[in-house]
Amino acid sequence: MADIDKVGSAEEHQAPGALVEWEQRVAGYQGEPPFVQEPERDSAIVAALKDAAIAAGIAAALFLFFIGFRTDIDFGGLELTTRWQAFAISVIAVFFGRLLFRVLFWGPRQRGGRSLAARAMASRAGTPLSERFSRHSGLFGSFALAAAVLYPVIILLAFPLKDKQFIDLGILVLTYIMLGWGLNIVVGLAGLLDLGYVAFYAVGAYSFALFAQYFEVGFWFALPVAGLLAAFWGIILGFPVLRLRGDYLAIVTLAFGEIIRVVLLNWYTFTGGPDGISGIPDPTFFGLEFARGDDNLPGLLGIKYDSAYKQAYFFYIILALAMVTNFVTMRLRRLPLGRAWEALREDEIACRSLGINTVNTKLTAFAIGAMFGGFAGSFFATRQGFISPESFTFIESALILAIVVLGGLGSQVGVVIASIVMIGGFELFRDLAEYRMLIFGLLMVIIMVWRPRGLIATRDPSAVLKERKSISADMVAQGEGH
Amino acid sequence: MEYFVQQLINGVTLGSIYGLIAIGYTMVYGIIGMINFAHGDIFMVGAFIALTVFLIMLAIGVTALPLILLIVLIVAMLFTSVWGWAVERIAYRPLRGSFRLAPLITAIGMSIALQNFVQLTQGARVKPLPPQIQGGVTLMQGDAETGAIVVQLSYMQIIIIVTTVVLMTAFSLLIAKTELGRAQRACEQDPKMASLLGVNVDRTISLTFVMGAALAAVAGVMFLLYYGVIDFYIGFLAGVKAFTAAVLGGIGSLPGAMLGGLAIGLIETFWSGYFSVEYKDVAAFSILAITLIFLPSGLLGKPEVEKV
Numbered sequence: 001m002a003d004i005d006k007v008g009s010a011e012e013h014q015a016p017g018a019l020v021e022w023e024q025r026v027a028g029y030q031g032e033p034p035f036v037q038e039p040e041r042d043s044a045i046v047a048a049l050k051d052a053a054i055a056a057g058i059a060a061a062l063f064l065f066f067i068g069f070r071t072d073i074d075f076g077g078l079e080l081t082t083r084w085q086a087f088a089i090s091v092i093a094v095f096f097g098r099l100l101f102r103v104l105f106w107g108p109r110q111r112g113g114r115s116l117a118a119r120a121m122a123s124r125a126g127t128p129l130s131e132r133f134s135r136h137s138g139l140f141g142s143f144a145l146a147a148a149v150l151y152p153v154i155i156l157l158a159f160p161l162k163d164k165q166f167i168d169l170g171i172l173v174l175t176y177i178m179l180g181w182g183l184n185i186v187v188g189l190a191g192l193l194d195l196g197y198v199a200f201y202a203v204g205a206y207s208f209a210l211f212a213q214y215f216e217v218g219f220w221f222a223l224p225v226a227g228l229l230a231a232f233w234g235i236i237l238g239f240p241v242l243r244l245r246g247d248y249l250a251i252v253t254l255a256f257g258e259i260i261r262v263v264l265l266n267w268y269t270f271t272g273g274p275d276g277i278s279g280i281p282d283p284t285f286f287g288l289e290f291a292r293g294d295d296n297l298p299g300l301l302g303i304k305y306d307s308a309y310k311q312a313y314f315f316y317i318i319l320a321l322a323m324v325t326n327f328v329t330m331r332l333r334r335l336p337l338g339r340a341w342e343a344l345r346e347d348e349i350a351c352r353s354l355g356i357n358t359v360n361t362k363l364t365a366f367a368i369g370a371m372f373g374g375f376a377g378s379f380f381a382t383r384q385g386f387i388s389p390e391s392f393t394f395i396e397s398a399l400i401l402a403i404v405v406l407g408g409l410g411s412q413v414g415v416v417i418a419s420i421v422m423i424g425g426f427e428l429f430r431d432l433a434e435y436r437m438l439i440f441g442l443l444m445v446i447i448m449v450w451r452p453r454g455l456i457a458t459r460d461p462s463a464v465l466k467e468r469k470s471i472s473a474d475m476v477a478q479g480e481g482h
Numbered sequence: 483m484e485y486f487v488q489q490l491i492n493g494v495t496l497g498s499i500y501g502l503i504a505i506g507y508t509m510v511y512g513i514i515g516m517i518n519f520a521h522g523d524i525f526m527v528g529a530f531i532a533l534t535v536f537l538i539m540l541a542i543g544v545t546a547l548p549l550i551l552l553i554v555l556i557v558a559m560l561f562t563s564v565w566g567w568a569v570e571r572i573a574y575r576p577l578r579g580s581f582r583l584a585p586l587i588t589a590i591g592m593s594i595a596l597q598n599f600v601q602l603t604q605g606a607r608v609k610p611l612p613p614q615i616q617g618g619v620t621l622m623q624g625d626a627e628t629g630a631i632v633v634q635l636s637y638m639q640i641i642i643i644v645t646t647v648v649l650m651t652a653f654s655l656l657i658a659k660t661e662l663g664r665a666q667r668a669c670e671q672d673p674k675m676a677s678l679l680g681v682n683v684d685r686t687i688s689l690t691f692v693m694g695a696a697l698a699a700v701a702g703v704m705f706l707l708y709y710g711v712i713d714f715y716i717g718f719l720a721g722v723k724a725f726t727a728a729v730l731g732g733i734g735s736l737p738g739a740m741l742g743g744l745a746i747g748l749i750e751t752f753w754s755g756y757f758s759v760e761y762k763d764v765a766a767f768s769i770l771a772i773t774l775i776f777l778p779s780g781l782l783g784k785p786e787v788e789k790v
Binding site for chain 1: 517533564572586602605760768771778
């Protein structure tokens with residue numbers, strides 16, 4: 001050990017044979033230091049069993065008062081029932097689930113939660129899959145658009161019995177895609193964390209519903225008005241929160257969303273309160289209605305009226321609205337305004353020193369994001385025919401934000417994929433009606449842990465020096481909420 | 483005047499409950515800078531555990547009310563802490579060091595999951611618990627001639643306020659004097675440096691969640707006993723209000739959380755007492771917005787200094 005100091009010294013390097021010898025010696029020192037004893041480890045299987053037993057013990061503590069006991073209202077008070085069987089099954093399920101998970105995913109050598117964390121970290125840096133994906137995102141976009149355009153036709157031809165249900169699902173997914181794109185402007189591009197986006201959705205929906213109720217105007221007249229009103233509310237919200245950042249902004253926008261909902265709920269004489277507004281008219285097709293009768297569109301075309309056709313019409317309206325949202329967003333990104341949004345997201349102070357008017361930049365982001373929310377709300381009102389404050393709870397805001405974040409903030413394609421996964425998956429579990437919100441919540445957690453940067457983890461820069469190449473989402477300060 | 487005093491008492495009681503929940507938000511925010519959206523639901527879980535333990539106590543024939551209350555409080559705190567720990571372990575720890583929005587989304591997911599788990603296992607209907615602690619101290623006698631009402635400070639209100647004050651003092655001492663508190667403050671300032679100096683950051687964060695959950699459980703027990711009605715959805719509004727309280731008081735500051743809780747409780751009570759019950763939430767949120775606009779770091783928060 002004494003000559004270790006000489007290793008790599010200058011004299012040795014000068015001798016021709018010394019280098020080889022030196023490399024050999026270094027190789028000898030690699031690996032574990034010889035005098036440190038291997039800490040005694042449990043064999044893999046014992047460790048796995050121990051780990052699973054701990055997990056089961058924790059699960060027992062968690063579930064004891066929820067699955068083990070149940071309180072129900074009974075005559076003369078509350079009644080306590082026990083469900084030891086279900087409790088035992090759930091704890092055993094956790095034991096074997098954990099064991100299986102460990103054996104399958106972690107392998108014997110990685111221990112504890114680190115490996116999961118490490119995997120999560122590793123997947124952040126843009127896996128090849130998502131990189132390949134974003135390289136061909138243009139292609140994917142055209143393909144998806146074509147698929148969307150053909151979707152109602154395929155459904156009408158292929159599933160004549162369940163057509164309405166499937167087209168309805170398509171409409172729902174597209175509505176969330178549109179909302180996601182609208183929110184993406186605020187959160188993904190401008191980096192302003194908005195937890196009350198549903199407020200603008202509500203403003204749009206109620207604008208149309210109230211206009212239809214009091215002035216008997218149609219959808220196509222109300223649509224731009226609803227958008228403008230929502231944008232106006234976006235500015236109203238934007239003004240006071242200009243100075244706020246990060247989570248303060250989040251909580252004030254959340255509060256704003258709740259205020260709108262509470263007002264809608266309690267202003268009974270104007271909004272109908274919890275009863276909502278019904279009888280909202282359907283959109284017309286250049287003045288023609290989708291209804292029975294010879295004067296209406298199906299009659300004039302000489303086809304039999306089928307409500308599925310109306311559904312298909314709704315589908316194309318929301319598709320067009322969503323595409324307008326996407327188109328405007330993509331174009332805005334190339335305008336100085338869009339660049340200013342992204343610059344603002346990265347660094348507000350630098351923005352100011354470069355002479356960008358941050359007040360206007362933030363307000364336009366809020367206003368334009370809100371406007372698309374308003375459009376979507378207006379569409380929602382006409383599709384449902386009935387709206388009430390129940391539809392505009394915080395969960396909706398959370399869902400839209402989840403779609404944007406899970407898809408990958410700032411990524412337009414990501415929003416599409418996340419909407420299909422979330423909303424489609426949500427509908428898939430319709431049979432498990434009781435469990436699906438639970439599954440939905442857990443799914444949000446799992447996807448996020450699996451891919452913290454969202455499903456699409458690479459970004460296209462909006463300004464490039466020489467060549468366009470996608471960068472990892474880690475390089476972008478998305479949603480930091482400056 | 484009598485009406486005012488009565489509202490004041492009610493407001494302080496409600497504010498104490500909000501304050502207890504708000505401490506959980508503020509501690510977590512202080513140490514890892516995230517909104518723990520599931521915290522309101524941890525409070526709800528605490529209330530449900532308390533209800534079940536209460537019924538078990540009655541079923542096995544324990545009759546001494548103080549003993550029951552003590553056991554309920556301790557068991558609820560213990561088991562709710564496990565929930566708090568588990569939520570952190572499952573949803574937040576894997577995302578440590580990730581970007582800011584990721585844990586926010588998992589928190590929302592956890593909140594949805596918790597609500598629906600409780601709804602599934604305990605049913606969606608509200609659970610009424612008849613008032614257990616009755617009576618109180620009459621502070622001002624009513625007078626039929628002047629129309630003055632009786633001002634009463636119920637024993638339950640006394641218990642809530644005293645418990646809150648005791649716990650608040652205990653936790654302030656814990657943060658200020660003990661090794662754990664020191665570790666927490668160190669992690670708050672600089673987690674990387676703290677871990678270099680031998681502080682187990684993960685463990686400290688876990689313990690912060692455990693402490694927050696324990697306090698939320700106390701709030702849950704108080705809520706259960708004071709209002710006597712709980713369901714799986716109480717966590718959301720209470721959580722939002724408590725977070726509002728934490729922000730109002732200056733997030734990251736323990737006395738601030740308590741002060742903010744009191745402020746929100748008082749605003750809400752006085753608004754419902756003098757104006758309209760329907761718009762009490764609007765009032766609380768508006769006050770929040772106004773405070774933040776004119777005092778962006780809250781009542782007791784330190785202004786954020788940004789280095790360029």
